[in-house]
Amino acid sequence: xxxxxxLRIAWRAINRNKMRTFLTMLGIIIGVAAVIAMTAIGEGxxxxxQSQISGMGSNMIVIRPSSNVTAGARLDNTTxxxxxxxxxxxxxxxxxxxxxxxxxxxxxGQAINGSxxxxxxxxxxxxxxxxxxxxxxxxxxxxxxxxxxxxxxVCLVGQTVINNLFPNGEYALGxxxxxxxxxxxxxxxxxxxxxxxxxxxxxxxxxxxxTTVMKRLLATTYYQTIFASAIDENSTDxxxxxxxxxxxxxxxxxxxxxxxxxxRTQAELISSLSSTSxxxxxLLTVIAGISLLVxxxxxxxxxxxSVTERTKEIGLRMSIGARGxxxxxxxxxxxxxxxxxxxxxxxxxxxxxTKLVTMFIHWPTLVTQFxxxxxxxxxxxxxxxxxxxxxxxxxxxxxxxxxxxx
Amino acid sequence: MSSxxxxxxxxxxxxxxxxxxVKALNDVSFAINAGEFVTIMGxxxxxxxxxxxxxxxxxxxxxxxxxxxxxxxxxxxxxELAKLRNQKLGFVFQSYNLLAxxxxxxxxxxxxxxxxxxxxxxxxEKAIKALEAVKLSDRINHLPNQLSGGQQQRVAIARALVxxxxxxxxxxxxxxxxxxxxxxxxxxxQELNNDHGxxxxxxxxxxxxxxxxxxxxxxxxxxxxxxxxxxxxQSARQMLESLPAISEILTPAS
Numbered sequence: 086x087x088x089x090x091x092l093r094i095a096w097r098a099i100n101r102n103k104m105r106t107f108l109t110m111l112g113i114i115i116g117v118a119a120v121i122a123m124t125a126i127g128e129g130x131x132x133x134x135q136s137q138i139s140g141m142g143s144n145m146i147v148i149r150p151s152s153n154v155t156a157g158a159r160l161d162n163t164t165x166x167x168x169x170x171x172x173x174x175x176x177x178x179x180x181x182x183x184x185x186x187x188x189x190x191x192x193x194g195q196a197i198n199g200s201x202x203x204x205x206x207x208x209x210x211x212x213x214x215x216x217x218x219x220x221x222x223x224x225x226x227x228x229x230x231x232x233x234x235x236x237x238x239v240c241l242v243g244q245t246v247i248n249n250l251f252p253n254g255e256y257a258l259g260x261x262x263x264x265x266x267x268x269x270x271x272x273x274x275x276x277x278x279x280x281x282x283x284x285x286x287x288x289x290x291x292x293x294x295x296t297t298v299m300k301r302l303l304a305t306t307y308y309q310t311i312f313a314s315a316i317d318e319n320s321t322d323x324x325x326x327x328x329x330x331x332x333x334x335x336x337x338x339x340x341x342x343x344x345x346x347x348x349r350t351q352a353e354l355i356s357s358l359s360s361t362s363x364x365x366x367x368l369l370t371v372i373a374g375i376s377l378l379v380x381x382x383x384x385x386x387x388x389x390x391s392v393t394e395r396t397k398e399i400g401l402r403m404s405i406g407a408r409g410x411x412x413x414x415x416x417x418x419x420x421x422x423x424x425x426x427x428x429x430x431x432x433x434x435x436x437x438x439t440k441l442v443t444m445f446i447h448w449p450t451l452v453t454q455f456x457x458x459x460x461x462x463x464x465x466x467x468x469x470x471x472x473x474x475x476x477x478x479x480x481x482x483x484x485x486x487x488x489x490x491x
Numbered sequence: 492m493s494s495x496x497x498x499x500x501x502x503x504x505x506x507x508x509x510x511x512x513v514k515a516l517n518d519v520s521f522a523i524n525a526g527e528f529v530t531i532m533g534x535x536x537x538x539x540x541x542x543x544x545x546x547x548x549x550x551x552x553x554x555x556x557x558x559x560x561x562x563x564x565x566x567x568x569x570x571e572l573a574k575l576r577n578q579k580l581g582f583v584f585q586s587y588n589l590l591a592x593x594x595x596x597x598x599x600x601x602x603x604x605x606x607x608x609x610x611x612x613x614x615x616e617k618a619i620k621a622l623e624a625v626k627l628s629d630r631i632n633h634l635p636n637q638l639s640g641g642q643q644q645r646v647a648i649a650r651a652l653v654x655x656x657x658x659x660x661x662x663x664x665x666x667x668x669x670x671x672x673x674x675x676x677x678x679x680x681q682e683l684n685n686d687h688g689x690x691x692x693x694x695x696x697x698x699x700x701x702x703x704x705x706x707x708x709x710x711x712x713x714x715x716x717x718x719x720x721x722x723x724x725q726s727a728r729q730m731l732e733s734l735p736a737i738s739e740i741l742t743p744a745s
Contacts, residue, residue: 090604101592401588404549405602405650406577408570484549488584 091411095418098391106423109387112380113427113467114434117460119373121435121452126442127366129450134362135355137281144318144351145217146183146325148311148332151347166307167336167345173211173311175335182324184316187211188308190298194265196250196291203249207240207264207291209298210312215241217314225258225273228294236296240269243288244277267301269293321350374463380427381467388420388475399479400487413480420472421465428464432457495558496658496690497523497546502555504541515541517713518555523692525657528684530693530701533710540662542710543694547580547660548572560657577605581651585663587643589635589650595622596631599649606654621649624687625679641672648679652689659683661693665700671734677703678727703727 099106150167168188176186191208214220215227228239242250242257251257261268269291278287299305315324325348332346392399399412407415439450504516516538523529533539544550545557548564551572557564560579567575576582581602589598599618603609609617622628625645635643644664651659661680665673681703683689693704701707702725709717 087607094604097593097597397588398590401584401590402601402605403573404547404576404582406573406605406654408573408605410570411573411605485544488549488588 091414091418092422094415095422098395098415098419099422102391105387109383109423110427110430112383113377113424113464114380114431116373116377116380117428117431117464118435118438119376120370120460120463121432121456122438122442123369123373124366124456125435125439125450125452126448127362127369128453128456129443129448131362131366132451133449144315144321146313146315146321146328146351147349148313148328149309149347149349150307151343151345166305168308168311169306170308172332172335173308175331176311176313176328179331180313180324180327182315182320182327183313185213185217185312185314187214187217187312188295189214189310189312190295190303190305190308192265192298192302194302196246196262196264198250198260198262201250201252203246205246205249205289205291207293207298207302209293209295209302211295213314214292214312217312220278221276222273223276225271227273233294233296236300237294238267238269238297238301239272239293240264241273241275241292242271243275243290243292245286245289246291247274264291265302315350318352321352325350377463377467381424381471384420384424384468385471385475387423388416388472389478391419392416392475392479395479396482396487396490399482400484400490403482403484404488409480412482413476416476416479417469417472420476421468424464424468424472425461428461431464432460435460494525495522496525496527496560497521497692498556498558500556502545502557503553504538504545504550505553514713516545516552516710519710519713519715520555521708521715521718523658523690525690526684526688528680528691528693528703528705530695530704530707531710532695532698532701532707533716534696536712537710538713539694539696539710541713543660543662543692546658546692547582548576573605577602578654579657581654581656581659583644583647583651583659583661583664585666587635587640587647587667589643589646591635594632594634595627595638595646595649598635598646599653601650602654617653618649621653622646624652624683625649639672640668641675644668644672644676645679648676648683652683658690658692661691661695663695664693665695665697671731673700674727674731674734678731681727 148168170188173186173188176183180186187210189208189210191206193204193206195202195204196207211233212227212229215222222241225241227241228237231237232239240262242262247257250262251260257271257274259271261270263269275288275290275292281287295308313324313328315321328348329344333344336345338345402412402415436452439452442448443450499522500520502516502519503514506513506515519538519542531539531542541550545552545564546559548559548567549572551567552565559575562575564572564575590601596615596618599621600614603614603617619628619631622631625648627642627645627649630638630642630646635646638646644667648659648664665676668676677700680691680693684691684705691704693700695701702721702723704721705724706720707717708715
């Protein structure tokens with residue numbers, strides 16, 4: 086028998102009992118809508134965390150000194166000084182999975198412009214830093230290697246600093262501000278980044294060549310941090326291993342001794358932060374899945390009722406030439422048609438609910454193709470699974486008995 | 492010489508009821524030629540329902556031979572029997588068995604849905620033609636509950652005709668109808684038999700229905716009791732005309 090004919094027969098049967106069909110579908114509709122909405126909310130929050138972290142530069146790798154046993158005394162992380170310029174040079178020279186390395190030191194102090202002052206962070210970095218953090222300028226130019234070599238007193242300022250030192254909206258570029266009594270010329274303005282995931286204002290910063298801070302402000306030869314960026318997001322793990330090898334060689338660490346530094350990638354941060362929302366997503370999906378199961382049982386129940394109620398019809402169909410397989414397929418297709426139609430309505434309802442959530446509660450949401458495809462697949466499987474036994478029962482009826490069933 | 496549609500030889504059908512074996516049909520033989528109008532008579536328990544089920548390829552004989560249009564039924568698988576019912580037979584039941592909430596023409600199309608040979612357009616054409624043959628061309632889009640009992644039975648007859656069967660099998664087809672409507676149905680059957688040459692086998696327990704057929708086979712206790720040619724076939728049309736018109740019944744005598 087042709088599939089189109091089977092579809093036609095099933096469609097007619099469904100149409101004959103519109104209300105009942107709709108009520109049967111309702112279980113599936115609610116189940117699917119719940120799955121779509123729940124995963125959309127879960128995905129949305131995950132995505133928003135990820136995008137915030139990516140905003141800091143998703144390929145970014147942060148290297149910090151870490152406690153090492155020196156003469157039997159374990160030192161505090163902040164006092165450990167192990168990262169030096171040769172480390173940066175070694176990384177720049179030998180690392181294959183890195184495309185930017187920048188040593189960094191920072192110091193807190195008061196910045197003054199005329200009668201305005203503002204206590205802020207001055208961070209000394211290399212020119213690569215802007216690329217590592219994915220941080221463009223709105224105005225001016227970045228400092229260069231030349232500025233690095235001469236420990237030039239130039240700086241790039243963040244928006245918060247601009248707002249506080251130039252409260253009346255004066256043109257900051259080219260002006261000279263003083264930080265800890267040293268004059269710095271503003272050669273560029275950083276684009277506003279806003280708060281990071283932890284609520285810190287990323288724009289409250291003045292960037293200057295790292296050599297300037299080290300030589301003129303802190304008189305140190307050690308970096309507090311080295312920032313690097315992997316060539317792409319997938320190679321952050323390889324890059325992290327590579328950094329470890331290069332730094333161990335550069336620090337002449339023996340086999341068996343601990344690293345005197347730590348390497349953190351953004352990927353680790355992302356995964357630890359998203360795992361919470363991941364658990365939430367799984368929980369919500371399980372609950373939604375249960376409602377789908379209940380919907381499926383509803384279909385099975387109605388199909389059983391339908392088969393019993395239509396025993397005579399089955400007898401008639403068999404007497405005019407329907408084979409067992411035709412009857413089986415008829416009821417199976419009916420069940421699948423109910424579940425898949427329910428699925429379509431459910432997806433539409435779920436997407437609508439998602440939009441409403443975003444509109445009224447302002448939660449970030451994201452309807453993934455994956456959740457839609459999975460919902461359809463589950464609906465199809467539900468229809469086949471819960472429709473099969475009633476359909477099998479129908480197909481095995483004896484035509485003579487079925488015809489005389491009252 | 493007309494071709495043989497049904498050829499039954501030494502047919503037996505036994506049912507196991509626990510330890511007992513019931514012989515519903517015991518050594519029955521007869522043949523039906525194309526163009527015949529046969530009634531199968533018998534009281535309840537005579538085996539006529541079993542005979543109908545076997546003739547209709549819904550059941551298989553325990554022993555003996557049944558050839559339908561030259562095909563031996565005894566060796567056929569379930570699905571082959573279904574195909575045979577679909578292409579060689581037309582059923583008319585006592586309780587019409589129309590699909591509820593389905594239009595007349597869709598009901599008539601039903602057997603063709605199980606035959607891949609026909610397109611949707613051909614199905615519709617053949618169904619409309621069959622409805623014309625039972626004089627219901629003005630009711631094609633009516634639902635069964637919008638039709639009278641006689642009209643519903645005519646839709647059922649159209650459904651039995653639509654696949655051009657070699658034989659129409661009617662099971663107490665007038666059992667649910669009053670005598671006037673019964674005569675109308677029998678008139679239609681006689682027309683199909685005389686004018687269109689359809690072979691009809693009509694199972695009934697009402698002796699007056701047998702008067703309209705050309706031949707009557709009577710079964711008793713699973714055996715063939717009588718098989719005779721009716722030389723004096725009644726015309727259902729004449730019977731219908733001899734009935735007092737409804738207007739006569741309703742008009743009060745003055």
